[in-house]
Amino acid sequence: MTPILxxxxxxxxxxxxxxxxxxxxxxPRGRIVGLLGPNGSGKTTLIKLAAGLLTPTAGDLLIxxxxxxxxxxxxxxxxxxxxxxxxxxxxxxxxxFFADFYDNFDRAKAMEMLQRLNxxxxxxxxxxxxxxxxxxxxxxVMSRNADLYLLDEPIGGVDPAARDYILRxxxxxxxxxxxxxxxxxxxxxxxxxxxxxxFIQNGHxxxxxxxxxxxxxxxxxxxxxxxxxxxx
Amino acid sequence: MLGKLIKHxxxxxxxxxxxxxxxxxxxxxxxxxxxxxxxxRFTSSGHWLLVLLPxxxxxxxxLLMAVVFFVTLVVMSQRFSKxxxxxxxxxxxxxxxPSWQHVTSKSLVAGIWMFASxxxxxxxxxxxxLQFSTLSAFWxxxxxxMGYIAKDFxxxxxxxxxxxxxxxxxxxxxxxxxxFAAISLGQLWRQHRVLGAILSYVGFIIAQQxxxxxxxxxxxxxxxxxxxxxxxxxxxxxxLLTIALAVLFGAGYFLLANGLLSKKLNLE
Numbered sequence: 022m023t024p025i026l027x028x029x030x031x032x033x034x035x036x037x038x039x040x041x042x043x044x045x046x047x048x049p050r051g052r053i054v055g056l057l058g059p060n061g062s063g064k065t066t067l068i069k070l071a072a073g074l075l076t077p078t079a080g081d082l083l084i085x086x087x088x089x090x091x092x093x094x095x096x097x098x099x100x101x102x103x104x105x106x107x108x109x110x111x112x113x114x115x116x117x118f119f120a121d122f123y124d125n126f127d128r129a130k131a132m133e134m135l136q137r138l139n140x141x142x143x144x145x146x147x148x149x150x151x152x153x154x155x156x157x158x159x160x161x162v163m164s165r166n167a168d169l170y171l172l173d174e175p176i177g178g179v180d181p182a183a184r185d186y187i188l189r190x191x192x193x194x195x196x197x198x199x200x201x202x203x204x205x206x207x208x209x210x211x212x213x214x215x216x217x218x219x220f221i222q223n224g225h226x227x228x229x230x231x232x233x234x235x236x237x238x239x240x241x242x243x244x245x246x247x248x249x250x251x252x253x
Numbered sequence: 254m255l256g257k258l259i260k261h262x263x264x265x266x267x268x269x270x271x272x273x274x275x276x277x278x279x280x281x282x283x284x285x286x287x288x289x290x291x292x293x294r295f296t297s298s299g300h301w302l303l304v305l306l307p308x309x310x311x312x313x314x315x316l317l318m319a320v321v322f323f324v325t326l327v328v329m330s331q332r333f334s335k336x337x338x339x340x341x342x343x344x345x346x347x348x349x350x351p352s353w354q355h356v357t358s359k360s361l362v363a364g365i366w367m368f369a370s371x372x373x374x375x376x377x378x379x380x381x382x383l384q385f386s387t388l389s390a391f392w393x394x395x396x397x398x399m400g401y402i403a404k405d406f407x408x409x410x411x412x413x414x415x416x417x418x419x420x421x422x423x424x425x426x427x428x429x430x431x432x433f434a435a436i437s438l439g440q441l442w443r444q445h446r447v448l449g450a451i452l453s454y455v456g457f458i459i460a461q462q463x464x465x466x467x468x469x470x471x472x473x474x475x476x477x478x479x480x481x482x483x484x485x486x487x488x489x490x491x492x493l494l495t496i497a498l499a500v501l502f503g504a505g506y507f508l509l510a511n512g513l514l515s516k517k518l519n520l521e
Contacts, residue, residue, distance in 0.1 A: 036443060069520070072347050073346065073347065074342075074343065074346055074347065074518070074520045075520070076516075076518070091349045091350065091351055092349070094347055094348065094349040094350075095349040097347070099343075099347045101340075101343040103340050103343065104340060105340050105341055105342075105343040105344040106341070106344065107265065107336070107341055109265070109268070114264070118261060121257045121260075121261070122254070122257060122348045122349065122350070123348075123349070
């Protein structure tokens with residue numbers, strides 16, 4: 022089966038600075054994968070390349086065997102590390118927007134989650150706190166029935182209770198055929214959620230492994246192992 | 254998908270333009286009222302504040318007219334840069350839509366607003382100036398003048414009117430498209446995007462002026478317009494040339510913006 026995300030000798034250089042180099046990866050379907058690494062390791066660059074927001078300097082990145090483009094954007098649901106909504110928009114405008122552009126957007130599911138978190142449909146983005154904006158964004162992204170979810174720091178700005186809700190949402194919303202790639206440095210929080218890890222540092226992949234393998238072979242939790250590998 | 258992009262583009266921008274247009278129209282009705290004979294007789298003989306009122310309202314009207322055009326250019330340019338090249342670009346560029354549709358929807362909607370701004374401005378002048386008693390005379394004179402020019406151009410009056418309308422629409426687009434091309438080029442200077450866009454814009458306009466002047470001069474002499482009699486229908490050829498140049502420059506700016514955003518897009 023074609024991996025949902027594949028990188029072959031992928032490199033990205035920004036104005037003379039190498040962000041990613043010689044990345045070889047194959048992420049299969051049906052997994053929740055933690056993309057873990059310290060700040061500035063290249064996590065966001067890799068995710069943006071997969072979302073089609075950046076063009077590779079060298080090598081290939083393939084989504085379900087295809088280079089990023091209109092077709093892969095249908096399959097990929099991407100949550101950036103920043104707010105991407107216009108301030109004037111109301112929640113119901115956003116629901117309309119997603120329903121208009123994504124065939125696989127499940128409006129009922131989104132409305133149910135918004136209700137659970139007490140977010141009104143007439144609320145404007147302008148009036149929301151940073152954490153609420155992040156929740157709305159995550160809800161919309163997770164309400165798509167996508168093949169690949171790319172979540173860049175999805176839990177960074179929200180309180181621990183909301184964090185648990187979000188992680189539960191991620192687990193309960195993805196189907197067994199889709200893959201979730203979560204980038205974060207809050208490893209302890211996602212440890213129970215993820216199946217596999219990719220450790221990345223200075224634009225290189227240090228390790229790809231299943232969480233079970235780390236536990237059995239290293240006799241450590243992912244969090245402990247991460248601290249050991251990336252010791253400063 | 255292009256239709257949906259256009260729909261959302263209108264949704265995002267009409268909130269700014271409709272109130273502005275309403276304000277201009279209300280103000281022009283007010284100007285007309287204040288400058289109508291009976292009211293003017295009343296205000297000019299009253300308190301100095303009353304004397305000042307029509308002048309102030311007229312100044313306000315003129316200012317608002319300028320603001321309408323300024324806002325059209327600024328809002329549409331800002332929308333282009335924020336929505337496609339700022340944080341909102343993270344949403345727009347992950348939609349399953351090819352890049353040319355983004356540039357097309359932005360250009361189309363911006364051009365339509367620019368045309369609407371011109372149309373509202375002209376309408377407001379008509380509202381102020383026009384005497385209803387002489388309305389039919391006005392139309393008669395207008396078409397008569399059009400007829401004279403059309404005769405000189407050796408074409409029918411309706412065809413001349415249509416060509417003139419096409420030219421107006423094209424001018425609306427060519428006012429906004431160099432801004433889009435300049436913003437798209439400016440984003441290549443990572444640290445100085447705004448400066449890059451401004452310099453690109455100035456460069457485009459200077460280049461456009463030089464090219465246009467050279468072509469006009471060449472055609473002017475080729476048509477022997479400096480002599481009498483000139484080539485038959487020379488005036489019409491000049492009008493068609495103006496249309497052709499507006500199309501060419503507009504297309505050039507559009508293709509440049511589109512090419513840069515589809516091939517060189519690197520959102521920070």
